[in-house]
Amino acid sequence: MADDVEAAVLVELKALRKRTAGADLAGIALCPTICQLLGNGDPAAAQGALQNLPFGVEWSAEIEAACYVLGLASEADTVLGRLEEYASEHYIDQRQARRRSELGLQELARLITTNWTREAVPTLRLYLTRSGDHSIDVHVVADCPDVIDMGVPTLTCTSGEATTTTEVQTPNEAKSGGQRVSQGVSLSVSDGDEVVISVVWPGTMWPRFVVTHDEGRARQVVTETLGAKLLVRLLIN
Missing domain, CATH: 2.60.40 (Immunoglobulin-like)
Known part of the structure; x- marks a missing residue:
């Protein structure tokens, strides 16, 4: 089911968020669903597609927050550090930043399983x-x-x-x-x-x-x- 694939992608994104280096190559390699959908099984290609995210979709505060917690827009080495950086740059508290990032990850999962699926088209x-x-x-x-x-x-x-x-x-x-x-x-x-x-x-x-x-x-x-x-x-x- 499409909902099952989206749910699997969301689980993998949340796992990447927890990593010290976020969505780096090693982390992407541990995400089989994202690798298939964005890179036809190639972690490097999938990582490249994920890194190009800000240039391929309509901007939103939620997606930007997701980019921070995934380490795509921040070099902090913890989730907390990346959230604090986003909150500081946008003059909001950490709770708001976390809420935005949660919604952003959900939006990313939906995009990855629909608009972004290029390499994995049947x-x-x-x-x-x-x-x-x-x-x-x-x-x-x-x-x-x-x-x-x-x-x-x-x-x-x-x-x-x-x-x-x-x-x-x-x-x-x-x-x-x-x-x-x-x-x-x-x-x-x-x-x-x-x-x-x-x-x-x-x-x-x-x-x-x-x-x-x-x-x-x-x-x-x-x-x-x-x-x-x-x-x-x-x-x-």
Whole structure:
């Protein structure tokens, strides 16, 4: 669930806040959810994304306070020291500073699991390849980090009057490093046929679709995407 991922990020942010060095590289490396969402598993990339926070979102007093307690805007080596620095620079008491930072961490967790998720976007790749004079092979590879909750992609192929529906293997059936791979589907085609291929991949995020075609017989290829659905139409010569 999306709420579960956000909650996991918030727990990790609070853990970083407690560290002497705050959100340094060593600390980020201990935060698997943040590493996946911001760096595709790379702590250095995730740290860079987190450090660029002030330049990528609309400013708020709460986010600024969160930057202080995480050590992104302060060099103090304790949470108390970072809170005191923020409170002093903004002429407020420490209790107000703590309240702002708590709200800021919640806002950060929400941003990290929505707006900032770039490296961890679920990606489905559809390959169309000519395998003979009267057949086209369709293959799907779907990649999804463990921290993103996605359902099972469904592949539907229609060629002439024949329709084939295939489910991409579920994580429990075939998963290694967050990758799920479908079995290939071979379609019989004839001159003048319209081939329609659709993929629906439901989940907590809209996936990215990538289509590669080398079928060699289509005089027209139309690709459409909307939300969780990909549609490819081919008109066969």
